[in-house]
Amino acid sequence: MAPQGRRQPKQIAIYGKGGIGKSTTTSNLSAALSDEGYRVMQFGCDPKADSTNTLRDGSYIPTVLDLLREHRKVDAHDAIFEGYNGIYCVEAGGPAPGVGCAGRGIITAVQLLKQQSIFEELDLDYVIYDVLGDVVCGGFAVPIREGIAQHVFTVTSADFMAIYAANNLFKGIQKYSNAGGALLGGVIANSMSHPFQREIVDDFAVRTHTQVMQYVPRSIAVTQSELSGKTVVEAAPESGQAKVYRELARRIDGHAASTVPVPLSTDELKEWGALWADQLVAMESGEIRGQQEAI
Ligand SMILES: Nc1ncnc2c1ncn2[C@@H]1O[C@H](COP(=O)(O)OP(=O)(O)OP(=O)(O)O)[C@@H](O)[C@H]1O
Ligand SMILES: [Mg+2]
Structure with missing residues (x-):
């Protein structure tokens, strides 16, 4: 139990298809929240x-699972490393490739920190889990299923496969929602470079009864910062892109009530994708214009 007077941190999981921008978004979110004065832990899963x-x-830092493999007893402090602005950085790590279950690894890593009351000791405001994307393996549903996170946000682009992965995640959230699993806070639309991409993500959010938390443009500032080993919030704090991440952080900070999404069935998703494909062809040929372009 938390010591008297200590609140529990808000625990958030960021999901999304592989390579969609989860770690970039999560790290910029952590950096922006810490700039707001919050005590943040980023937990790579x-x-x-x-x-x-x-x-x-x-x-790179040693992972919790590496430490557990090397030592019989691990002091959780040895797995926590200081990052930008005092952010606590932890990497769960994973089993040797091809062996074991990564989900189990996440449980083991989180348990180690919980058993040693680290969240209370560090008096954290936020723990943000960056979770490997496609929920094809039950293991990656762990942060949702095991009550580790309370709020889930998914990063998606307007690409069909990214939306397909988000829809699968929604199915997972819906499945575990009755058993006290995490609920959905909303969608983060990443790599936006054209108005029709917003329309696609907006339409998906409406149909699945959720909301778009932020539209994050595709930006060279992300690439430049990454190459210097930094977030945009740290490397280019005055840039438009940093402002976008700060606004995202404020919206997530102000967000209280997550909900159960209503995923599309496989057939509905296929039909929806086909409708958009027709619409895009029509847009390209000049037959119709995207809503936001027409304004
Ligand atoms: N808004 C953006 N603008 C430009 N580049 C971006 C943007 N978001 C992410 N990227 C780039 O896309 C690549 C993948 O991003 P990232 O590593 O954050 O994805 P991920 O979802 O965490 O991937 P993985 O599933 O492998 O963990 C990186 O090179 C990153 O710089
Ligand atoms: Mg990543």
Whole structure:
């Protein structure tokens, strides 16, 4: 139990298809929340263990599972490394490739910190889990299923496969919602470079009864910052892109009530995708114009 007077941190999980921008978004979110004065831990749940490196000048840290493999007893403090603005960085790590379940690894890593009352000791406001994307393996549903996170946000682009992965995630959230699982806070639309992409993500959000938390443009500032081992919030704090991440952080901070999404069935999703494909062809040929372009 938390010591008297200590609140529990808000625990958030960021999901999304592989390579969609989860770690970039999560690290910029952590950086922006810490700039607001919050005490933040970023917890990478990807066996690649590369979630937190832009918070640490591009350097990698030993993972909880590595430490557990090397030592019989692990002091959780040894798995926590300081990043930008005092952000606590942790990487769960994973089993040896091809062996074991990554989900189990996440449970083990979170349990180690919980058993040693780390969240209370560090008096955290936020723990943000960056979770490897496609919920094809039950293991990656762990942060939703095991009551580890309370709010889930999914990063998606307007690409069909990214939306397909988000819809699968919604199915997972719906499935575990009766058993006290995490609920959906909303969608973060990443890599926006054309108005029709917003329309696609907006339409998907409406149909699945959720909301878009922020539209994050595709930006060279992200690439430049990443190459210098930093978040945009740290490397280019005055840039438009940093403002977008700060606004996202404020919206997530102000967000209280997550909900159960209503995923599309496989057939509905296919039909929906086909309708958009027709619409895009029509847009390209000049037959119709995108709503936002027409304004
Ligand atoms: N808004 C953006 N603008 C430009 N580049 C971006 C943007 N978001 C992400 N990227 C780039 O896309 C690549 C993948 O991003 P990132 O590593 O954050 O994805 P991920 O979802 O965490 O991937 P993985 O599933 O492998 O963990 C990175 O090179 C990153 O710089
Ligand atoms: Mg990642």
